[in-house]
Amino acid sequence: MSDGDLRPNSFWRERWEQNQISFHQAEVNPLLEQYWASLALDAESPVFVPLCGKSRDMHWLREQGHRVVGVELSPIACRDFFADAGMEPRLFDHGGFQVYEADGYRLLCGDLFALSAVDLEGVGAVFDRASLFAFPAERRRDYARAMGSLLPSGARTLLLTFEYESGTMTGPPFSVTEEEVIELYGGAFHVEQFAHAGGFPAEARFEARGLETIALAAYRLERR
Ligand SMILES: C[S@@+](CC[C@H](N)C(=O)[O-])C[C@H]1O[C@@H](n2cnc3c(N)ncnc32)[C@H](O)[C@@H]1O
Numbered sequence: 001m002s003d004g005d006l007r008p009n010s011f012w013r014e015r016w017e018q019n020q021i022s023f024h025q026a027e028v029n030p031l032l033e034q035y036w037a038s039l040a041l042d043a044e045s046p047v048f049v050p051l052c053g054k055s056r057d058m059h060w061l062r063e064q065g066h067r068v069v070g071v072e073l074s075p076i077a078c079r080d081f082f083a084d085a086g087m088e089p090r091l092f093d094h095g096g097f098q099v100y101e102a103d104g105y106r107l108l109c110g111d112l113f114a115l116s117a118v119d120l121e122g123v124g125a126v127f128d129r130a131s132l133f134a135f136p137a138e139r140r141r142d143y144a145r146a147m148g149s150l151l152p153s154g155a156r157t158l159l160l161t162f163e164y165e166s167g168t169m170t171g172p173p174f175s176v177t178e179e180e181v182i183e184l185y186g187g188a189f190h191v192e193q194f195a196h197a198g199g200f201p202a203e204a205r206f207e208a209r210g211l212e213t214i215a216l217a218a219y220r221l222e223r224r
Contacts, residue, residue: 009073009111016074022205023130023173024053028060031160031195032127035218036064038194039156045124048155050112050147051131054081061127062104069123070107071097071115078107095119113146120150126157126221132184133162133173140176140184148188148223157189157221162214163198169211181219189221 015021043065049058052070054077061068072078078100082089089102097110097119108119126147135143147157161176178193185191198215201207206214 012073016076021053021077023134025056027056029055029057029129029160031216031218032057032060032129032158035158035195035220036061036127038220039125039158041066041125041156046122048120048123048126048151050126050128050143051134052081052107053077053130054084055129057127057129058105059085066125067104068106069120070105071112072107072109073111075109078109081105081107113142115146115150117150117152121152123152123155125155126151126159128157128159130160130173132159133171133176136171136174140174140180144184148185151223153223155223157219157223159219159221161217161219163217164202164206164211164214169206169209178217181217185221189223192220194218194220 046067046069047061049055049061049068049070052058052072058068058070058081075098078098082100082102082105087102087105089100089105089107092099092101095116096114097108100107100109108115132140132143159181161181162173163177164175166175178196181193182191195218196215198213200214200216202211202214
């Protein structure tokens with residue numbers, strides 16, 4: 001799929017149905033552990049995890065004391081997240097989403113672009129790994145705009161991005177530069193890049209798609 005296409009929701013649902021979820025990490029993301037404290041949050045602040053999949057990062061965030069609100073298209077991901085942890089969520093419909101809820105976790109099964117600010121009321125922070133960079137360029141603009149209108153003033157985001165030379169691999173994940181992050185978020189958010197490191201050998205799954213090295217970056221965004 002080219003960078004200009006809008007990624008249809010069916011693409012992601014099918015990936016879950018076919019268990020093609022190489023983006024899922026068996027371990028907690030090391031950059032989350034390294035940089036989360038830099039957001040200087042109160043443990044009472046609920047954290048929003050957009051495009052959450054069944055990420056283990058949500059368990060780590062819960063262990064820090066945060067309640068976790070995720071949004072995810074695939075019911076398979078939502079179901080497996082709780083099943084893998086031996087939890088039996090309460091299921092109910094709310095505002096067009098199917099909600100899975102247990103023990104401080106609330107996963108909204110449905111489309112992020114159908115959320116309203118009320119769904120994220122009280123959220124103090126966001127963890128974005130493989131959400132912005134899961135989308136092709138045009139959709140990234142919609143996504144950043146949506147985050148600007150959904151998040152309360154003062155909410156902080158830890159945003160992780162990948163950078164690689166254009167013309168090598170076709171996403172996802174898509175390459176997102178610092179210039180683009182500033183362009184997308186600079187109006188509604190204070191943007192600070194606090195880590196950037198390049199020259200990492202690409203994971204085998206990306207190497208097979210023509211990529212040799214990647215750079216990783218971490219940003220702190222604060223909703224104005
Ligand atoms: C690249 S994966 C990343 C998942 C997770 N953040 C992680 O680190 O494992 C992107 C996820 O977003 C979900 N997704 C894609 N588009 C979405 C949308 N519009 N609304 C909600 N979820 C979406 C997909 O089903 C998929 O699970």
